Amino acid sequence: MKLIRFGEEGKEKPGVLLNEKRYDVSSIVTDYNEAFFENDGLAKLEEALKNNPSLPEVSDSVRLGSPVARPSKIICIGLNYVDHCEETGAAIPEEPIIFFKSTTSLCGPNDNLIIPKNSEKTDWEVELAFVVGKKASYVSEEDAPNYIAGYCLLNDYSERAFQIERGGQWAKGKGSDTFAPLGPIMATPDEVGDVNNLKMWLTVNGKTFQNSNTSNLIFKIPFLVHYLSQFMTLLPGDVISTGTPPGVGLGIKPDPIYIKAGDVIELGIEGLGTSKQTAVAYQQN
16 A cells, blocks of 8 residues: 545545545544554554545645654664765764654645754755554564554655764754655555665755665665564654665765755655655745
């Protein structure tokens, strides 16, 4: 299945993508949240759809939200592509580097990117994310695939000065509003094929900066589920983003390139769709 959420911000309804058409399933499902995944919602929804219910079609003009509701946490893996380590001058990690994005950074796949107040170094990162399907604590690597609900496209926007130059951990540069556009869809594993061989790309104003493949991940997804579950309980609906390949603005030589108002960032992962964000300057509400 391919899950979507649609409607105005804060009032999204659950839907599905069937034969490239969007359908409203709010008569079957309340939302794609922790309770949905925890109570075997995916299997129940799949069974309901087999009965060919009459579902309202949703226009392509309707805004898409994040394909999952705000989770208990968004966990990211840093420096998880060898060539990304090289471009940023970082050592290849012996164990996964983990950090959090604030859940308030989550937004729809085509929502505007708001450049934070006082930002001069906002950067892009195309990433493969996965959604946790059931409560996970001390999971074995072998059993890890059973804990994955599906996969999504995510742009891990980062403010490099906040991240690197302001002391402490990376979270300062990762959690601004609109810094985690997710989607357009969450695709269940059966829809994705070989998750270790998906093409991924990102362009800024039509110029390609990132062009890679998930085959280049240092730490693969089953290991990440196992590893993270040794340190914390993962809850259904949690979003885990697996890291970015080379081509980020920070790594461009001799002079890094950062996002400015008016820039258009487009990205995609094979089988998971594409997203597009237009950068706008922060404005006081």
